[in-house]
Amino acid sequence: MNPVLQLSAQDWLSLFNHFASLSLLAVGGAITTAPDMHRYLVDETYWLSDAQFTSSIALAQAAPGPNILFVALMGWNVGLNAGAGLGGGWTSVALASLGVAVTMLGIMLPSSILTYTATRWAHKHREKIGIRAFKSGMAPIVIALLLATAWLLTVSHNLPARDWPLYVLTALTTLVVWRTKLHMLWLIGLGALLGALGWV
Amino acid sequence: MPETAPLNQPRSKTDLFVSFTLLALQGFGGVLAVVQRELVEKKRWMTREQFVEDWAVAQIMPGPNVVNLSLMIGGRYFGLPGALAGLAGMLAAPLVVVLLLAVAFGGVSDAFWAQGALRGMGAVSAGLIAAVGLKLIGALRSNPMGMPVCIALATASFVGVGLLRWPLAYVLLGTGLVACGWAYLQLARQATRDGEAP
Numbered sequence: 596m597n598p599v600l601q602l603s604a605q606d607w608l609s610l611f612n613h614f615a616s617l618s619l620l621a622v623g624g625a626i627t628t629a630p631d632m633h634r635y636l637v638d639e640t641y642w643l644s645d646a647q648f649t650s651s652i653a654l655a656q657a658a659p660g661p662n663i664l665f666v667a668l669m670g671w672n673v674g675l676n677a678g679a680g681l682g683g684g685w686t687s688v689a690l691a692s693l694g695v696a697v698t699m700l701g702i703m704l705p706s707s708i709l710t711y712t713a714t715r716w717a718h719k720h721r722e723k724i725g726i727r728a729f730k731s732g733m734a735p736i737v738i739a740l741l742l743a744t745a746w747l748l749t750v751s752h753n754l755p756a757r758d759w760p761l762y763v764l765t766a767l768t769t770l771v772v773w774r775t776k777l778h779m780l781w782l783i784g785l786g787a788l789l790g791a792l793g794w795v
Numbered sequence: 796m797p798e799t800a801p802l803n804q805p806r807s808k809t810d811l812f813v814s815f816t817l818l819a820l821q822g823f824g825g826v827l828a829v830v831q832r833e834l835v836e837k838k839r840w841m842t843r844e845q846f847v848e849d850w851a852v853a854q855i856m857p858g859p860n861v862v863n864l865s866l867m868i869g870g871r872y873f874g875l876p877g878a879l880a881g882l883a884g885m886l887a888a889p890l891v892v893v894l895l896l897a898v899a900f901g902g903v904s905d906a907f908w909a910q911g912a913l914r915g916m917g918a919v920s921a922g923l924i925a926a927v928g929l930k931l932i933g934a935l936r937s938n939p940m941g942m943p944v945c946i947a948l949a950t951a952s953f954v955g956v957g958l959l960r961w962p963l964a965y966v967l968l969g970t971g972l973v974a975c976g977w978a979y980l981q982l983a984r985q986a987t988r989d990g991e992a993p
Contacts, residue, residue, distance in 0.1 A: 621858060654897055660888070660892065660893065707862070711875070713856065714856070714867045718871060734935060739928075739948075740956060744921075745922070745925035748917065764922070769923075772922065772927075782919050783916055783919050790913065793908075795914065
């Protein structure tokens with residue numbers, strides 16, 4: 596059991612500020628700023644344990660929905676720690692919800708306002724050559740980024756002798772989704788099953 | 796892919812909210828693959844070409860890219876309320892699900908089988924992302940830079956990010972500036988040509 600955290604209003608504000616300052620740096624996904632979140636939440640303030648930090652990321656990846664929700668889980672856990680865990684009853688749940696609200700608003704507000712404003716402006720001027728050049732120019736590059744992301748995820752398992760079944764699973768998924776209309780949930784379920792059984 | 800039938804569009808902000816909620820709840824290990832299949836192939840709210848362009852912007856802006864995409868699409872049809880409907884659809888239901896999972900399974904995620912399941916799902920989601928990338932290559936055919944230039948730029952970006960592991964920002968600045976500059980020249984030339992034609 597973690598000792599109960601005492602968080603002042605000042606602490607909640609600085610939690611908000613930290614996530615808000617990371618928001619605009621999160622080009623290529625909020626996960627790229629995870630190392631800084633770790634430094635702040637685990638190493639500096641001790642608001643989260645290392646295990647809570649890691650399992651927040653893992654759980655959000657396993658769950659449906661945008662991966663950004665790992666931030667909500669971090670906020671949830673900070674709140675729980677401040678309220679004596681789930682044993683703290685409704686006080687804990689209230690604090691945990693506050694944690695979710697503070698971290699999610701922090702990470703989402705600045706980037707969403709910027710994206711919304713910029714894309715409305717760009718849409719209004721979409722016939723201008725500069726805007727069209729930006730979209731056309733970036734198209735092949737973001738396609739390459741998708742392929743590079745898939746590649747990096749694959750080679751992060753870096754022992755071919757042990758990890759080759761994972762490589763095969765990735766390759767098969769690519770082929771099936773590219774060429775057929777099979778529902779993706781079947782593939783995700785298959786991956787989870789094979790993994791849980793220890794076959795990949 | 797010839798576009799014959801006209802495109803559809805969301806009927807209302809509720810339609811937008813419900814559609815994005817359903818998309819998000821199907822998106823294990825990332826929502827992009829589901830978004831591409833549903834919005835382009837099934838609902839036909841946008842063409843593959845439009846999707847690539849929007850995705851480029853959504854990915855380059857800071858913030859979670861599928862959330863940016865939902866803001867952009869919602870905003871295009873219904874302004875700010877639409878953007879908020881799209882955003883809420885993308886986040887609200889999955890947030891509830893992930894919190895319930897945290898309460899129920901918070902302690903399980905260290906178990907051996909759970910780690911294994913995550914590994915397996917991770918491998919599948921890598922495949923999903925790769926498949927979207929491959930599908931979108933076809934959309935480059937109508938790109939004003941021409942296919943060979945597109946392939947060269949894509950290859951250079953892939954090598955930079957994927958093989959040499961350079962920081963994303965440098966690669967975007969490098970290949971991105973070249974690409975946008977070249978696209979600008981091509982579009983400007985096209986515009987003068989069209990201007991001269993009777």
